[in-house]
Structures are given as structure tokens and as C-alpha cells.
Amino acid sequence: MNETSKTISFDHVSIERSGTTIIRDLTVQLPDQRVGIIGRNGSGKSTLVRSLNGLLPVSAGSLHVHGVSAEEGAKKLARVTGFVFQNPDHQLIFPTALEELSFGLRQLGVGKADAKAQGLALLQDHGIAPLAERPVHELSEGQKQLICILAVLIMEPKLVVLDEPFSSLDLRTRAALRRKLEKLDQQVIFVSHELDALSDYDKVLWIEDGAVKQFGAPSDVLAAYQEHELSGADLHFEGAARA
Numbered sequence: 001m002n003e004t005s006k007t008i009s010f011d012h013v014s015i016e017r018s019g020t021t022i023i024r025d026l027t028v029q030l031p032d033q034r035v036g037i038i039g040r041n042g043s044g045k046s047t048l049v050r051s052l053n054g055l056l057p058v059s060a061g062s063l064h065v066h067g068v069s070a071e072e073g074a075k076k077l078a079r080v081t082g083f084v085f086q087n088p089d090h091q092l093i094f095p096t097a098l099e100e101l102s103f104g105l106r107q108l109g110v111g112k113a114d115a116k117a118q119g120l121a122l123l124q125d126h127g128i129a130p131l132a133e134r135p136v137h138e139l140s141e142g143q144k145q146l147i148c149i150l151a152v153l154i155m156e157p158k159l160v161v162l163d164e165p166f167s168s169l170d171l172r173t174r175a176a177l178r179r180k181l182e183k184l185d186q187q188v189i190f191v192s193h194e195l196d197a198l199s200d201y202d203k204v205l206w207i208e209d210g211a212v213k214q215f216g217a218p219s220d221v222l223a224a225y226q227e228h229e230l231s232g233a234d235l236h237f238e239g240a241a242r243a
């Protein structure tokens, strides 16, 4: 494996949504194992990370994710990048948790019985085996979110992208998942408004108006972001209103 194959590289990347350029001419290399992404509402964080598994195409520039070029297509990107959505209803497609977990493994060529056994073992590890056969639509938001995260982790992608996935999780589940993320060998990209959750990450990328505002050590970037966002008496909803 050469260096390029372990790195995310955005080179003068632009990304459009509904004809509007959201990410503009963004260049950054992300070789670090755990990278946090921060920025105001509407700054372009989700748009940026959605390009990593081909959910959104790059409209200009070049993107490489662990040796795969975005030009090779969404399917190839999706094979290296597991993506956990903000909203579980955008991710869950099967009637039960166990089917959701088994499906990914079946796609990777694992036999039916093995896939089921591995899915069940993972649910057991997280103390939620009783949810295995429950209809997904009957689960709480937090339970659904946990299933989404496990459905990605069970496939052991080279890159795990989490787009603000902890908002419905209780304290205990959050802490357990954080510990799990810490132990992962894969690269993790974590979009979050919870700055404390990123303080021990390797690097933090601050996105503003679809461009890199700052990229560096968490201690520097998180402090600069807080200072920038909370200083001044004229706090208003500029970021949230950008549309």
C-alpha cells in the first residue's frame, strides 16, 4: 500500500447542489487517522463528506479516497467509504436490524448463515440483541442510529464517515461508540458540532462558506473556531440562513 492509497486528497474540488456551487476550489490532504470536521450550519460539511462515498459527484477538480479516484464512479468509492447519515431514515432500508446488518456482509460475499451470525454477535456485543428481529420502524431514534453505525462498521470499510450521527444517542451509548471509534484501525472522518468530542482527534478541518478556513491540531482549530464564532455582540443566524 503506498501513501496515496491511505490518504484522502481533495485537489481544487468544487461540488454543486441543484446548480449552486457549495464547495469551491477546495484543496486539502487528509492522511491522518482521525479527522474532525467543524463549521457553521450550512457551511458545506455534509456536502463535502458526501463526495467521499460518491453520494455527491465532484463537479471540478480531483478527489482520491484511499487509492480510488472519484472519476472511477460512486460504486468504487462506496466500496472504500462507509457512511453514517445524520438521519437514520435516510440509511435504513430493511425491515429488521438483523437484516440491515446481514445485507452489507452478503454484498461482500459472506454466506447467509454466517452473515446472520455475525450480525447477531455485533448486536450482542452492544447489548442490543433483543432488537435483532424488531421492526426497524418501531425502534427509537437512538436505537435506529446505533443500528446505522453498526451496519457500516460491520463491513469494515477503509474509511468510516460519520455525519453528526450522535444527536439522538444517550450518554452511555455515545460513550461506548466513541470508545469503539477510538479503537478502529480504519480512518475516521467525524462531522460534529460537539467540539469536545473532537479534542483528541489527530486533526480538525474547519469549513466556512464551502472552503477551508483552518486545518490543523484540534487544540488550535477548536479554540480559533470558538473564538471566531462566539466573539462579538452581533451574533445572528448568518450560517443557518445561507441557502
Ligand SMILES: Nc1ncnc2c1ncn2[C@@H]1O[C@H](COP(=O)(O)OP(=O)(O)OP(=O)(O)O)[C@@H](O)[C@H]1O
Pocket (backbone or CB within 6 Å): 017, 018, 020, 022, 039, 040, 041, 042, 043, 044, 045, 046, 047, 048, 242, 243
Ligand atoms: N439538496 C440540496 N439542494 C440544494 N442546496 C442544498 C441541498 N442540500 C444542502 N444544500 C445547501 O448547501 C449548503 C451546505 O449545506 P450542508 O448540508 O453541506 O451544510 P452543513 O455544513 O453540513 O450544515 P449543518 O451543520 O446544518 O448540517 C447550504 O447552503 C444548503 O442550503
